[in-house]
Amino acid sequence: xxxxxxxxxxxxxxxxxxxxxxxxxxxxxxxxxxxxxxxxxxxxxxxxxxxxxxxxxxxxxxxxxxxxxxxxxxxxxxxxxxxxxxxxxxxxxxxxxxxxxxxxxxxxxxxxxxxxxxxxxxxxxxxxxxxxxxxxxxxxxxxxxxxxxxxxxxxxxxxxxxxxxxxxxxxxxxxxxxxxxxxxxxxxxxxxxxxxxxxxxxxxxxxxxxxxxxxxxxxxxxxxxxxxxxxxxxxxxxxxxxxxxxxxxxxxxxxxxxxxxxxxxxxxxxxxxxxxxxxxxxxxxxxxxxxxxxxxxxxxxxxxxxxxxxxxxx
Numbered sequence: 001x002x003x004x005x006x007x008x009x010x011x012x013x014x015x016x017x018x019x020x021x022x023x024x025x026x027x028x029x030x031x032x033x034x035x036x037x038x039x040x041x042x043x044x045x046x047x048x049x050x051x052x053x054x055x056x057x058x059x060x061x062x063x064x065x066x067x068x069x070x071x072x073x074x075x076x077x078x079x080x081x082x083x084x085x086x087x088x089x090x091x092x093x094x095x096x097x098x099x100x101x102x103x104x105x106x107x108x109x110x111x112x113x114x115x116x117x118x119x120x121x122x123x124x125x126x127x128x129x130x131x132x133x134x135x136x137x138x139x140x141x142x143x144x145x146x147x148x149x150x151x152x153x154x155x156x157x158x159x160x161x162x163x164x165x166x167x168x169x170x171x172x173x174x175x176x177x178x179x180x181x182x183x184x185x186x187x188x189x190x191x192x193x194x195x196x197x198x199x200x201x202x203x204x205x206x207x208x209x210x211x212x213x214x215x216x217x218x219x220x221x222x223x224x225x226x227x228x229x230x231x232x233x234x235x236x237x238x239x240x241x242x243x244x245x246x247x248x249x250x251x252x253x254x255x256x257x258x259x260x261x262x263x264x265x266x267x268x269x270x271x272x273x274x275x276x277x278x279x280x281x282x283x284x285x286x287x288x289x290x291x292x293x294x295x296x297x298x299x300x301x302x303x304x305x306x307x308x309x310x311x312x313x314x
Contacts, residue, residue: 001044001181001200002037007212008252008271009173010036012279015219016248026220033216039170040178041202045100046108047154047182048199050115051146052092053108054122057115059083081132086191087142093195117159122149139191147186155179211260218255226251233294245280246288253292257299261308265296 014033018024024032062083065075091097101107108115122128131137131145154160155176164171181200189197203209219226230250234242253272256263269292277285299305 001041002203002208002212004208004211005271006040006177007037007208007215008256009275010040011212011216011219012249012252012275013173014216015252016245018220019244019248029220030213030216033212036170037212038202039168040174042104042106043164043168043171043174043178044181044200045097045104046106047150047178048091048094048097048185049101049106050108050118050154051088053115054119055083055085055088055092057112057119061119079132081137082128085142085145086139087146087186087189090189090191090194090197094197094199095195096197096199111163114159114163118153118157121153121157125149125152127152143186143189147183150179150183150186154182214259215252215255218259219252222255223251226254229254229295230291233291233298242287243280243284246276246284249276249280249284250288250291250295253288254295257292257296257305261306264307265305269293269296 010033014029014036017032018026018029062075062078062080065071065078068075127145127148131141134141161175164175185199227247230247249272253268256268256272257265260268269289272292273285273289276288280288296305
């Protein structure tokens with residue numbers, strides 16, 4: 001689940017914190033990097049769990065209505081399509097998710113108001129109304145309603161975002177990308193897989209974990225060398241006035257360019273230009289692009305860039 005796009009962002013965030021704090025050791029900062037990655041994976045599992053908990057909340061509401069002293073006809077004869085969702089039932093029995101949640105002791109138990117608000121927001125959507133009144137409903141329909149709800153409700157829920165920010169500083173920028181992983185997971189579910197349906201692992205393979213560790217170390221330990229390289233190619237700028245984020249982004253990009261021969265140059269450049277656009281100033285994307293282009297040209301001229309042809313995108 002933790003792909004290389006997210007790894008690059010995490011390395012950038014952790015190194016930024018390391019330099020700004022000034023009191024952390026390299027060893028502890030590396031541990032924090034992997035802790036932040038683990039927290040992102042925890043969020044992925046929690047967002048799968050929230051599907052189950054919202055459904056259970058809806059089921060409890062129906063039961064409360066049925067058990068009223070004077071229930072209405074609608075309360076005695078509720079539409080149970082939402083709580084009978086076959087995909088949710090399969091997810092609730094999922095062995096991999098259940099094992100993770102049990103081991104981590106993580107849940108939404110302390111956030112009943114959030115679950116209530118999210119269900120109410122869901123119940124107010126056109127997607128929900130269409131789903132509940134459709135003449136027929138298949139397993140695929142049961143999956144698709146949740147894909148739609150994540151795109152329309154979860155992705156833009158201020159209540160969810162605020163709750164996550166209060167729970168962990170490591171989730172402040174993770175919600176959008178983790179929701180995209182949840183949507184992909186829902187799409188991959190097959191009814192025939194039952195409780196053994198695979199959900200995404202934290203890392204696709206050991207190489208991605210190594211990539212995170214090596215990118216962090218190469219950037220940190222070659223900090224001075226990369227700073228001088230950037231300084232050489234920003235002679236028309238006051239180096240001390242260049243946004244620190246831009247300098248750090250370029251340092252990480254240089255580490256990747258020089259020490260990861262299987263990653264094509266254009267992939268590296270594009271990824272860090274996007275990070276600059278997102279996390280630094282309005283003009284940072286063009287600035288970082290221009291400086292890195294010049295550095296790449298120099299490294300090529302000096303035969304310091306060796307790239308292999310084999311590359312499997314993450």
